[in-house]
Amino acid sequence: MSQKNKKQLRRRQFLALMGSSSFFAATNPFELFLQNMSYGLVSQAFAQEIGPAPRRFVHIHDHGAPPRWMFDNLLKTQANEPFLQNTMVKTRFSGNANNYTGTTYSLHSHKGILVPHLFSAQVPAPGGGLRPLADLLNNMLVIRGIDTGNAAHLGSAHLVSRPPGTDATTGGLIADKSHLPLPAIGLNITNLLNYRSKKGVSVIHHNTQLERNNIATLLSPFQENVPQAFKAKREAIDETLRDTINVLDRGLAYYADNIRIDSNNANSLLKNGFDDLEANWNQVYNKYKGIIDSSIQLNIPGITDRPIGVGQTRNNHYRRTIATGIVYNNDLRTVLQGATIRAMAENFAMTEFLLTRGYTQYMVFRLRGNVLENMNLQQANGSMIRGALTSDQHQTGSMLGLLANSIYFAALGACLLALQDALKNTPSSVSATPFNRPLTDGNLFDQTLIQYGAEFNRSPRQDGSGADHAAYATSFSMFSGSIEGPQIIGNIALDNNHSSYYGTFGRGAINPDMSRRPIGLGNLVATQAAILGVENPSPNNSSVVRASGNSIASLLRPGQIVRPEEV
Amino acid sequence: MIKALTFYKYNKKYLYLTMVFLALLSLSLMFQNCGQQFSAEIEYDHSHSSLSDSMGNNNPGQKIIQQPEYNIRLPERMYMRNRLAHAFLPRSGNYTSQDNSINNTISQLVERNPTFFGGSCHPNEQGCPQSAITTTAHDPIPPSSALRASLSLRVCSEILHRDQAIINALNNAGLSGINAEKNFQNLSAVYRLFYGERLPANDQLDQLAYLANITSSQIGAGIDEWRAILLAICSSNSWQFL
DSSP, X not given: OOHHHHHHHHHHHHHHHHHHHHHXXXXXXXXXXXXXXXXXXHHHHHHTTOSBOOOEEEEEEETTOOOOTTTTOOOOOSTTSOOOOXXXXXOEEEEOSSOEEEEEOOEEEETTEEEEGGGGSEEEOTTSSEEEGGGGGGGEEEEEEEOOSOOSHHHHXXXXXXXXXXXXXXXXXXXXXXXXXXXXXXXXXXXXXXXXXXXXXXXXXXXXXXXXTHHHHHHGGGOOOOOHHHHHHHHHTHHXXXXXXXXXXGGSOGGGHHHHHHHHHHHHHHHHOOTTHHHHHHHHHHHHHHHHHHHHTOOOTTTTSSOBSTTOOOOGGGEEETTTEEOOOSSGGGGGTTXXXXXXXXXXXXXXXXXXXXXXXXXXXXXXXXXXXXXXXXXXXXXXXXXXXXXXXTTOOXXXXXXXXXXXXXXXXXXXXHHHHHHHTSBTTOOSSTTOOOOOSSBTTTTEEEEEEOSOEEEEOTXXXXXXXXXXXXXXXXXXXXXXXXXXXXXXXXXXXXXXXXXXXOOBOOBGGGTTBOOOHHHHHHHHHHHHTSOOSOTTSOOSEEEETTEEEESSOOOOEEOGGXX | OHHHHHHHHHOHHHHHHHHHHHHHHHHHXXXXXXXXXXXXXXOOOOGGGXXXXXXXXXXXXXXXXXXXXXXXXXXXXXXXXXXXXXXXXXXXXXXXXXXXXXXXXXXXXXXXXXXXXOOOOOTTOTTOOOOSEEOSTTSSSOBOXXXXXXXXXXXXHHHHTSHHHHHHHHHHTTOOSTTOOOOHHHHHHHHHHHHTTOOOOHHHHHHHHHHHHHHHHHTOSSHHHHHHHHHHHHHOSGGGOO
16 A cells, blocks of 8 residues: 555544544533533523513602601510610600600500501591501511611612612513513602613603692603594504504514514504593592591591690600701690691502503602601790601601601501502503503402612610611511511511610611521512512522412511520 | 554644544534524514504413513614604705794604603703603613603604605605605605615515505595505614614
């Protein structure tokens, strides 16, 4: 065999080897490993896309952070728990048969859980009459003892909606999955809200001072201004026109579904119009306005059923703010005459209107930063003025604070119950346009998460003169038809170990079920995500609840007050 | 195997070639298009892509929403304004009162809505408007929203109910007026008022001609046929994809 033939042979041998090695490579374990790895990654990527439709989310942000120990800041929940009293942390008035002269920490038992005294009250119901505020507890879950890590109002508000380490917000993630025409709406919250969608779905901000016609403003882009004759002509060829548009858009990339959805939603709203908008809006608005007005005049045992402070020396316990000083009304209850709560009715009416008619998936609104406005205030010289009590109650004394906050929370609780009623009476598949897939069976309250909270809670001054920022004692209340409440999640410390802020008021403590950590904001958004049915935006943190179908239950042992030696 | 090892022992260059081959094979496996490989297992929900399909066609058993994760962006207000003006206003710049009305409609619904259509305010732009309702679309290339979509549809209708807009558009397309034939060439010229150098497919031209026929039978021949054609083209979304 010549040298050339040897080379040719070797080349043939080489090619044969390559062929056999290719076969080997296609079936060997390494290739299978690569295939499985690729398949796993791809499957995981698509698994994030595929899941149950998200719940709707109503996020109520009470900016200014009013003290909430008389409402949903649940502290002592079991009779055998230790509890250290602070002068500010009170839930009802105390005194004699004729007059309230002081305050006390009084609790009411509901389903074996102790809750603040206010929950024993009856609050206004839609259409007149009263109902137990305690009904709110049946679908309520409280997550407490969170440290936001920032004691500034704005900074903490931003962290609450988007903690560090998150790549999107839960509101943005459910908006991404929504087919509703206005996936995310924010009312008066532009500067406070951290919102981030992965797909670039906009949140629509409504930033005017809320007035009675605000729904018309919000929906005005869907009201066209064309002659009736033109409308009639367009209607006559509508089906062919839409088919033609679809044929022209046929080349639109498959990933541009958002544009198609938006266009179809917009067309549907434009076509249907809003002829009954004002009448429908007035009906909803008047319902909440009536509830709130009645709440301000409510006779609540232990709060407004007797004169308050008659003949008592006026001191810092009766202070409204440091600027205007002490309130000298002989009977403190008279401060409520003519008082109002700003924008609460408008916010709740907008929420009910847009949710129950299937316009929006995520609704976030800000309560206006004042607990009461137009209060009837007597000054030291006997003159009367009208003034507001801010939510940011650094200088608000224990007596005035308990009265005004209790009234405010009675109104808020009544509005929450009315909103829940409306959601219960709405099927979960409701949609303003025909492009939304059905969610799940059941009513809209089962398929909605309502979260109430603020940027933080408050640290009470032991001298009863006010309460400051407590970023380390933040709590949130969640409501849903899928929650069987009351549930309390998160341990809190018995004592704050600080002379000015003495006692039990919600400082976060370690949880044995969470690697001996307090609950963090990452856990909060992970919990929201679990309930809403979207991916966890804070992958380093886990949910504190298990959400399965129409059941939302705590993964931790019930929250307790923990002694210092256990912290 | 022994034979192969012996072969490589005496033929080092083939050993190197083999190593390079195996390395390339491994790399190709890593960069293969796995999405395509598993595409049969992915079912995108396209039912909403057609209005007529979607109307009353919800499947109660289907409780899954699947949407792809892409962040689609659309052109800003000045592009939109210019494209609409390019189609519906005289190129000469000599505006009649009707033309001024068309111009005002474009301005009010598109140009003066940076919160929906994006595009920053210019330093010497008089009173760059901020609406009572806004979106996160302040960035130059904004995302889609139903509000923007609504205004996009509205601007087409609120322009095209005026006959002057149709006359202007046909002039701008180089046609002889409202009696111009609805042939492929003329339909293509009107299509390109919005789509620029992109050419329509034959079935799209067929559909536009069909729309003209339906309009003729339902409403009447003449200007309304071109009105319907222009309304369909203007209301389509694809021309906003640059």
